[in-house]
Amino acid sequence: MIKEGDMVSIIEKKEGISNVKVVTANEAVALAVKCSRVDVVGAYPITPQTSIMEYLAKYVETENLPIEIVRVESEHSAMAVAMGAAAVGARAFTATSSQGLLYMAEMVYWVGGSRLPVVLAIASRAMGAPWIIGNEHTDVLLPREWGWMVLFPEDNQEVFDTIIQAYKLADSTLIPVVVGLDGFLLSHTTMPISIPEQSLIDSFIPKNTPKPYALDTANPFTHGNAVHSNVYLEFRYDIFRTIQEAEDLVDEIDREWEKITGRSYGGVIQEYLLDDADVAIIVMGASSGDAKQAAKNVREKYGIRAGVIRLRSIRPFPFKRLTKLANNLKAIGVVDRNISPGVAGMIATEVKFALYDLEKRPIVQSYIGGLGGKDIKVSDFENIFVELSQMVEGKVTPERAKWIGLDLSLVEQYFEEV
Amino acid sequence: MIEIKFFGRGGQGAVTAANLIVQACFKEGKFGLAFPSFGAERRGAILNAYARIDNNPINVHQQIYEPDIVVVLDKKILHMANVVEGLKPGGYLIINTNTIPEELNIDGRLFIVDATRICLDLNLVISGWPVVNTAILGALSKATNIIKIDTLIQIIEENWKGEVGRKNSEACKKAFQETYEVVLKSFTRR
Numbered sequence: 293m294i295k296e297g298d299m300v301s302i303i304e305k306k307e308g309i310s311n312v313k314v315v316t317a318n319e320a321v322a323l324a325v326k327c328s329r330v331d332v333v334g335a336y337p338i339t340p341q342t343s344i345m346e347y348l349a350k351y352v353e354t355e356n357l358p359i360e361i362v363r364v365e366s367e368h369s370a371m372a373v374a375m376g377a378a379a380v381g382a383r384a385f386t387a388t389s390s391q392g393l394l395y396m397a398e399m400v401y402w403v404g405g406s407r408l409p410v411v412l413a414i415a416s417r418a419m420g421a422p423w424i425i426g427n428e429h430t431d432v433l434l435p436r437e438w439g440w441m442v443l444f445p446e447d448n449q450e451v452f453d454t455i456i457q458a459y460k461l462a463d464s465t466l467i468p469v470v471v472g473l474d475g476f477l478l479s480h481t482t483m484p485i486s487i488p489e490q491s492l493i494d495s496f497i498p499k500n501t502p503k504p505y506a507l508d509t510a511n512p513f514t515h516g517n518a519v520h521s522n523v524y525l526e527f528r529y530d531i532f533r534t535i536q537e538a539e540d541l542v543d544e545i546d547r548e549w550e551k552i553t554g555r556s557y558g559g560v561i562q563e564y565l566l567d568d569a570d571v572a573i574i575v576m577g578a579s580s581g582d583a584k585q586a587a588k589n590v591r592e593k594y595g596i597r598a599g600v601i602r603l604r605s606i607r608p609f610p611f612k613r614l615t616k617l618a619n620n621l622k623a624i625g626v627v628d629r630n631i632s633p634g635v636a637g638m639i640a641t642e643v644k645f646a647l648y649d650l651e652k653r654p655i656v657q658s659y660i661g662g663l664g665g666k667d668i669k670v671s672d673f674e675n676i677f678v679e680l681s682q683m684v685e686g687k688v689t690p691e692r693a694k695w696i697g698l699d700l701s702l703v704e705q706y707f708e709e710v
Numbered sequence: 711m712i713e714i715k716f717f718g719r720g721g722q723g724a725v726t727a728a729n730l731i732v733q734a735c736f737k738e739g740k741f742g743l744a745f746p747s748f749g750a751e752r753r754g755a756i757l758n759a760y761a762r763i764d765n766n767p768i769n770v771h772q773q774i775y776e777p778d779i780v781v782v783l784d785k786k787i788l789h790m791a792n793v794v795e796g797l798k799p800g801g802y803l804i805i806n807t808n809t810i811p812e813e814l815n816i817d818g819r820l821f822i823v824d825a826t827r828i829c830l831d832l833n834l835v836i837s838g839w840p841v842v843n844t845a846i847l848g849a850l851s852k853a854t855n856i857i858k859i860d861t862l863i864q865i866i867e868e869n870w871k872g873e874v875g876r877k878n879s880e881a882c883k884k885a886f887q888e889t890y891e892v893v894l895k896s897f898t899r900r
Contacts, residue, residue: 314733314742447769477771481745482729484736581769669772 311487317448317478320485321387321413321471322347324455326357327493328411331382333361334373338392339425340475341415345387367392371399371412378408379515381506383459383499385410389475390417393431397438404439405527406516407505409462411455412440414472415479416577416629418664425475426665429577430630432472433606433638439531441469441538442606444576448483450557454604456493457545463501464541465534476665477578492552539608560610562602565591566617569599571680574626574643576603579668583627586673598677603639611646618647623655623680627673627696629662636660636693655683661696672696712856713774716759717793718783720752721836723843727781728759730847730869734861735763743768756787763856779854782806783825783842794818804849806842810892821853823889825881832884834877844878848885859886 315323321344325333335345345361352359362373367388374384388396393414403410412435418428429444436442441461445454451473458469473479507515519527543559550556564584566572575583580602587598601617601624603610618624624647628637635641640658647653659676662668676696682688714731718724725746732742740763747758760774776796785807787793794803794816801818805811806825814820829840844866851859862882867875 312736314729314736474771476745481743481771482732483743483768484732484741578771582772585770667773669775670770 311489312484313487314482314484315448316343316480316482317451317473318343318415318480319347320448320452321455321473322351323485323487324452325385326351326359327487327490328385328456328459328497329383329494329499330359330385332373332377332384333359334370334377334384334386335361335363336365336367336370336386336388336392338367338389338417340417340427340479341387341389341392341413343479344413344415367396368399371396371403371410374410374412375399375403375406375408378403378410379406379505379507381503384408385413387413387415389415390419390425390431393434394419397434400435400440401438402516403468404435404531407466407531408468409459409466410468411458411462412468412470413455414470415475416472417475424664426663427475427477428629428663428665429472429474430638432470433630435470436607439467439535441465441467441535441608442472443469443542444472444604444606445557446562446576446578446580446602446604448478448481449485449555451478452485452487453549453553453555453557456497457549459497460545460548461538461541463497465538466505467531467534467538472577474578481578486553488553496549496552535608537608539605539610539612542605542608543613557604558602559613560603560605560608561613561617562600562604563617564600564602566599566601566620568597569621570597570684571623571625571677572599572601572617572621573673573676573680574601574603574624574639576606576639577629579627579629579662579673582668582670583673586670586677589670590674590677593674594678594681596677596681598680606639609642609646614643614646615650618650618654619652621654622684623657625657625659625676625680627659627661627668627676629668631660631663640693655680655690657683657690658693659696660693666697668696711762711764711768711770712779713777714761714763714779714781714850715774715777716761716781716783717787717791718757718759718843719787720755720757721839721841722783723841724757724759724781724783727783727843727847728761730844730862730865731761731763731850731857733869734857734865737861737865738857740765741767745771756791777801779804779850779856781846781850783846785809785811788814802854804846804853804889806846806849819853820892821849821889822892823849823885825849825885828881828884828888832877832881834881842881845881845885848882848887849889851882852886852889853891859883 374386377384546559590596626640636658716724728744732744735742744761779802782805799817808824825842825845863879
């Protein structure tokens, strides 16, 4: 996030102002892909991701960039293009949303298993049926089970920065990385972003990193060939431990980025007003800003010591940092803009898993909301903070999952008769 | 923080207008954030675009429920949507119209401009439609003074080169000159 001071100094000094642009998050993704010197892009359109590819195509055409954009007939092939390019050592990128990811899924799993450092941007969108284009995080979270890392930035600046960090993470671990961004809430929202000097980005993500997987006719080997059960488990184990161990690496990459740009997002978790907090909300993406505003408001209005744990990294899951923070908290509300039907929010189940071994566990309440693009308001977050304090006082009983903005009269109208 | 809500029809450029505001704000050293209403956008259908302006970085993403300023790009929308819903007391309503609206229940200030005629005169027309977004920004600047007209012109000419840029900045300037405040007896104060 650009802080107030940064912007004032940029404007006052008229220094580097050409490097500040007012863009949507989709354009921020395209700019970051360009700055990452990506070689090959598999391109197939789907709302709300489409303009990422449109911007990239425009840059390639007007700036004569050496990026090969391959237009294909489906998302499945878009990821196949990225896989083929990565398999010979090229830097590869593609982007999708919702149904597009579902159709792409088979190749996404192949790339995960093949340990190819592809970066996939997912502009989040709910999935049909019923047909819908609104924002929801369920799609972004699916690849967390598919051998990929999953990062989730909060604003357009962080989207730009995270794409570049994702290449660093992928190149260092040989695990591909999903960067999720809120459909519409960010993908179609304009904000100013600052773009670092190209030379800084080049030294941050050099292209000459070791590529043991790169196919080479001089030294032929096969990739993803048939194996037996004697080694498949071991393949999975290595993916498991690599992602598990990457927790510190995400923090480290964030610190390194801060050194060259002055911008830090806290690594796997961004902490907000947590030093003295009794209750906290865990949230990811653009709505984190609304949650932070709510924390400030309930502190002023009701004296509730509220804070926000913004999850930046879903894979690796921030076990170390989260358990440390939870030690000092009495109740946590996990606000999931996603759903595991019949269970709870997907992040809530993982938070409960992470905290179960603590001696003194805080209350953990799952809140499901914002599905299909329904607004989650600042006042919704305020109500959650109030309810969490009431749970601490024993006045309200936690449930498996609570719902934000649910209209039960509609449920009756549409489903009770059936 | 100032919150602006645009009512327009798909093709009139309301979304672009909101984006231009953010660019202009940034030029003036302020922070801005602009976003469209999220549906399946169709040409001619009513849509909303929103903008937030502040001296500090903006990280709130909820929809805008209580705008400080409402801008209406097509007068017929007045009969189809409650444009003043949630308008803050003392807020601004800016309408592109060639007739003075007779019944409006607002506690605020009304400014009008005939942006459609300005655009037709300049032949600022795409596929048969006058594109009134840059003109209405001139009206916004005149009515509220939240963005300087010079900054708007600068931004417009940065976004569109040559003849298109000239026509758009001309429309913006003309609308700035022609926008006026309406005080009517028939206005019922809340």
